[in-house]
Amino acid sequence: MHRRAKLPGSRGQSYVCPAPEPVPARPFEACVYAMPVSRDPMTLTTDSKQALSEALGADRIELDVALGPMTTFRIGGPADLLYRARTPDELALAVQTVRKLDVPHFLLGRGANILVGDGGFRGLVIRSEVGGIEFLDDERVLAGAGIETFPDLIDATVARGLGGLHHYVGIPSTVGGALWQNLHFLSPAPDRERTVFIEEILESADLLTEEGERKTVGVEYFQFGYDESILHHRDDIVLSATFRLHPEPLEELRRVMRENLAWRDERHPDLWLYPCAGSIFQKIDGIGAGRLVDECGLKGHVVGNAGIFHKHANIVVNFGGATAKEVRQLIDLAQETVARETGHELVPEIVFVGEF
Numbered sequence: 001m002h003r004r005a006k007l008p009g010s011r012g013q014s015y016v017c018p019a020p021e022p023v024p025a026r027p028f029e030a031c032v033y034a035m036p037v038s039r040d041p042m043t044l045t046t047d048s049k050q051a052l053s054e055a056l057g058a059d060r061i062e063l064d065v066a067l068g069p070m071t072t073f074r075i076g077g078p079a080d081l082l083y084r085a086r087t088p089d090e091l092a093l094a095v096q097t098v099r100k101l102d103v104p105h106f107l108l109g110r111g112a113n114i115l116v117g118d119g120g121f122r123g124l125v126i127r128s129e130v131g132g133i134e135f136l137d138d139e140r141v142l143a144g145a146g147i148e149t150f151p152d153l154i155d156a157t158v159a160r161g162l163g164g165l166h167h168y169v170g171i172p173s174t175v176g177g178a179l180w181q182n183l184h185f186l187s188p189a190p191d192r193e194r195t196v197f198i199e200e201i202l203e204s205a206d207l208l209t210e211e212g213e214r215k216t217v218g219v220e221y222f223q224f225g226y227d228e229s230i231l232h233h234r235d236d237i238v239l240s241a242t243f244r245l246h247p248e249p250l251e252e253l254r255r256v257m258r259e260n261l262a263w264r265d266e267r268h269p270d271l272w273l274y275p276c277a278g279s280i281f282q283k284i285d286g287i288g289a290g291r292l293v294d295e296c297g298l299k300g301h302v303v304g305n306a307g308i309f310h311k312h313a314n315i316v317v318n319f320g321g322a323t324a325k326e327v328r329q330l331i332d333l334a335q336e337t338v339a340r341e342t343g344h345e346l347v348p349e350i351v352f353v354g355e356f
Contacts, residue, residue, distance in 0.1 A: 044080065044123065048101050052124065055097040056083050056090075067116045067125065067354075070108060072172050074275040075324050076116025077354065079106075079125040086129050088239035091145065092208045094126045095237050099212070106353055107237065109174035110148060113181065113277050118324045119355025128176055130239065135160065139245050140203065145176035145238045149183065158257070163248035164201040169257040170264050172271065172278075176238040179205060180231045182224045189259045199224040203244040210235040226283060227349060267312050274309065274317035280331060281314055281346040289346055290314030296337045303329045324356055 044052075053061060065082040068074050085091035098105040104123030108114075130144035133156050141162070147153050153175065154165050167185045168178070177183075183198040202219045209215060222229045230236065269276050281289035293299065293313035300310045306322035308330060309315040316330050335346045 044103060048103055049081075051101055052081070052083075052097065052103065056094060060084070061124075065125070067108075067111075067120060070127065071111030071114055071116060071277070072271055072275060073111075073115055073277045073327070074318055075118075075322055075327065077118050077120025079121045079123070079354075081124040082127060083124060084127045084129050085146070086131065088130055088144065088206065091126070091128055091130050091237065091239055092214060094124075095208055096212060098124055098126070107176075109146065109177040110172050112172040112177065113349065114351045114353050115277055115324055115327055117352070117354040117356035121354035128174060130176075132240070136242065139247070140242055141245065142240060142242045143175045144240050145174060147175050149173045149175060149178050154257075157243075157245055158250070158253050161247055161250050161253070162245035163253050163256075164243065164245040165198075166253050166257050167196050167260065168198065170261050175241050179222065179238050179241060180229060181227055182222075182229050184226070185260060186263070188256045189263070195226075197224065201243045201245060203242045205241040206239040208237040208239060214239070269309055269311075269315060269317050274319070276309070276315050276317045277350045279314045279349050280316055281334070282349045284344060284346075287344070288314070292338045292342055292344055292346070293334050296334075296341050298334055298337060301330065301333070303333075306330055308334070328356060 060083060062082040062084075064078045064080065066078050067076040083094050085094050095105075095107070097103075104121075106121055106123070106125050108125050108127045128146040130146035132142070132144040133147060133153060134142045136142055139162065141153070141157055143153050149165065150169050150171060150173075154169055157163075157165050167188070168183050171183060171185065173181070173183055178198050179202065184195050186192040187194050187196050199219055199222065202222075204216050204218050205222075206214065206216050222231070231238070268278075279289070281293075283289065284292070290313040293308065298308055299313040301308050302319075304322060304326035305319045306316055306326040306329075307319060309317045316327050318327075331348065338344055338346050
């Protein structure tokens with residue numbers, strides 16, 4: 001957070017900040033699809049591994065796979081097992097299989113908004129690589145859950161002169177992840193008077209439900225909110241989604257995309273230079289979590305190879321070789337400092353996965 005530190009890419013600029021005492025890391029519990037795991041090298045029994053191989057194909061299951069490169073933070077240890085689901089049927093089968101076998105598992109998409117522990121994940125990581133973009137008519141598009149919203153889906157729809165998804169240019173996410181978090185951005189410049197949400201253009205989605213049923217649901221099923229959906233509370237899996245878009249002049253679409261990218265570039269890290277998971281803490285209405293962290297003098301504070309971003313205090317970046325432990329120390333420090341000095345509680349927005 002804040003020591004005098006030269007940040008990579010800062011061209012020699014130094015950022016002077018108070019240097020609070022380091023806070024020891026404390027355990028985080030894995031959440032969402034990540035299940036509590038032991039510290040044994042492999043928690044799966046021989047029978048479970050054999051059953052997984054028979055159901056999913058021995059040649060499709062990868063062993064001891066580094067998860068860091070599969071996340072936007074580029075941090076994290078290995079998964080014991082990894083399966084890449086490339087079709088809706090494969091994704092549904094993988095999830096049904098691990099549920100039946102009671103195998104610890106985690107569903108991974110683009111790897112944004114998560115931090116994988118340095119110890120990795122004991123169990124099976126299911127990587128959603130469900131592809132396919134199909135234009136159903138002049139305004140509707142069907143996309144697989146593993147399709148990246150940007151560039152793949154946005155480029156395909158803008159090329160046809162269809163607006164709606166173009167607002168989310170530059171935001172790393174798959175289609176499944178976009179519904180999980182109700183992907184959002186500010187409305188177009190110059191006014192930027194409200195937040196636009198992906199729920200506004202979602203028509204339906206194909207799911208594998210918590211109960212094991214495959215069905216198509218409408219937008220109302222998701223109970224969307226800000227950074228919120230029913231997927232946070234039910235173990236439903238998005239297999240694909242259909243969006244209803246609207247024709248718009250190509251130049252207008254490109255203008256909005258250029259301006260949104262420029263807005264993000266001014267405030268957010270370039271993921272190639274500063275890998276990160278986006279906003280660390282949930283939004284606090286009327287104040288902003290980043291503002292509180294900044295007012296406590298923590299913007300730019302560094303622990304090891306991780307630091308609070310010098311442009312946006314609600315983002316922690318990886319300067320190269322950062323560990324999950326270092327990121328957690330920064331998160332702990334921000335939470336404890338803000339609570340002590342302002343009385344506000346910072347609640348993490350990102351998901352912690354695996355062993356810390």
